[in-house]
Amino acid sequence: MLCKDTKEPRVSHSPPLVETKLAGIVLVCGDCEERKDGPTKLGAKQVRKELKHGLSHLPARLRVVQCSCLGLCPKKAIALAAVAQGHAPLAAEACREEDVEAFAKALARSVK
DSSP: OBOSSSSSBOOOSSOOOOOOSOSEEEEEESSGGGSTTSOSSOOHHHHHHHHHHHHTTOSSOEEEEEESOOSOOOTTSEEEEEEETTSOOEEEEESSHHHHHHHHHHHHHHHO
């Protein structure tokens, strides 16, 4: 796109950022359950629901979403990752429901 006054291309110096009410995001790998060596008892949708329930009591609002491959690719597990503003990123592999609960508790402690 060209500027009206000059023939030079318009350069945006800063991206159009917007304010959000989210304190962070939790990613659940959806590709893990589709792999042949993926988990047998856990599904990404089930993990997403459990994380939403486990994090609902926090004062900080976290968004839990299912995504494509995170590149962690654990055997017989689902990859999880969390990023919150001002906190170190967390990554984990969930083989059982207890792993999902433990990840939610660890995330709750780090985001408080």
